[in-house]
Amino acid sequence: MRTPWRTSRAGGKRRSTVHELIVDEIFYSIQGEARDAGRPCVFLRLSLCDLRCHYCDTKYSWKRGRELSSDEVLAALAGHRCRLICITGGEPMLQRDALLPLIDALLGAGYELILETHGMAPLDGVPDAVCKVVDVKIPNSFGVVKGVDKEALYPTLEHNLTLLGDRDQLKFVIGSRDDFDWALRFVERHRLGPLGDRLLFSPSYGVVEPHDLAEWLKTSGLPGRLNLQLHKLIWDPESRGV
Ligand code: SF4
Numbered sequence: 001m002r003t004p005w006r007t008s009r010a011g012g013k014r015r016s017t018v019h020e021l022i023v024d025e026i027f028y029s030i031q032g033e034a035r036d037a038g039r040p041c042v043f044l045r046l047s048l049c050d051l052r053c054h055y056c057d058t059k060y061s062w063k064r065g066r067e068l069s070s071d072e073v074l075a076a077l078a079g080h081r082c083r084l085i086c087i088t089g090g091e092p093m094l095q096r097d098a099l100l101p102l103i104d105a106l107l108g109a110g111y112e113l114i115l116e117t118h119g120m121a122p123l124d125g126v127p128d129a130v131c132k133v134v135d136v137k138i139p140n141s142f143g144v145v146k147g148v149d150k151e152a153l154y155p156t157l158e159h160n161l162t163l164l165g166d167r168d169q170l171k172f173v174i175g176s177r178d179d180f181d182w183a184l185r186f187v188e189r190h191r192l193g194p195l196g197d198r199l200l201f202s203p204s205y206g207v208v209e210p211h212d213l214a215e216w217l218k219t220s221g222l223p224g225r226l227n228l229q230l231h232k233l234i235w236d237p238e239s240r241g242v
Contacts, residue, residue, distance in 0.1 A: 021073055021098045022047040024058075024065035024090065027241040028080045032231035034133045034169050034200055036114060041084045042077055046099070049091045051118055052143040055173060055204045060240070061090035070102050077106070086114040093121035100125050119170075120153040123160045132168040133200075134160065136186065138179045141204075161190055170195060171227060175204040180216050187222065199224035205232060 024045040031041040045058070047065035056062075068076075077085060085106060092099055092115060106113055107129055115126060119134035126132060136157065144150050164170075170192065172183040183201065187193060201224050203213045214226050235242040 020067045020069055021095055021102065022065055023068050023073065024061045025241060026073070026076045028082060029242050030231060030234065031084070031086060031114070032229045032234075033202070033227055034114075034171065035131070035167075035198070036084065036086075037227075037230050039084055040082050041086050041114070042080045042082045044073065044077065044085060044087050046087065046089045046092045046095055048094050049089055049118075050094060050145050050148050051091070051120070051137065052145065053137065053173075054141055054143075055175065055207065057205065057237075058090070070098065070105065073102060074105060074109075077111075083110065084112045084114070086116060088116040091118055091121060093117050093123065093126075096121070096125065103127060103130060119157045119160045122156060123163050126163075128165045132164070133171055134164075134168065135171045135173065136183070138172065138175070138182050141173065141175060141179065158190070161192070164195075169198040169200055171200040171202060173202045173204050174213055174216075175207045177216065179204075180213070180220075184220060184222070187224075193222065196223045197225045200227035201225070202227040202229070205229065205237065 024047045026042065026044050028040070028042050031037055031039045045061055047061055047063065049062055087099070087103070103113060103126065107127060113130045114133060115130050116133045116135065117123065118137055120137065123132065172179070174180045174183065180201070187199060192199065199222065201213055201217055203210050210226065210228055217224055217226055231242050
């Protein structure tokens, strides 16, 4: 697997401006999850996150990466023969002031975009053309950084649910049967059943066996989708840049 470009992990002490993005890595791989699983895809991983999920497999993104201008990011993305870009993190929407203009520029250049987000930062302003994959957090699965009010996060998520379009998807990472039951209640409470197979259920890697989650999904009656992480089947699960 080639990793043709990656930012320095050293970070920097310069202050960010609205024209700069704090980037952890850019790499070309295969989209491992959700509707576009299996497609070649360039990943733009933005640094920083305000949550601390127990199962997070990108903890390195919690630290500041390198500050890059939008033009530098665009040039790095254009260096790959691929028109599908996944903006991920960290939590990309923590950098909304710099990210939204970049999204506009990428759409204007004809790219197809996926935005992976925890959905607890406002998604207002994200164009409908962007495919949003919202990773709905189950309350016992995460902590928060100092200064963040965990209870205040869910009203933002509920607002974001009202912004979902026809291509957007909700993902639940399931670490136990209790987590699955919480997800079912969440779907029912917010009347999300019509999303059908855009409701994604992922086994927490190494914690829940895929066949257990498959059985729970089958017996639930929901037309949701079992969501396995292809990249962890193809490459070493601990690998970066894949
Ligand atoms: S929201 Fe994503 S990046 Fe942030 S801690 Fe959770 S899994 Fe990791």
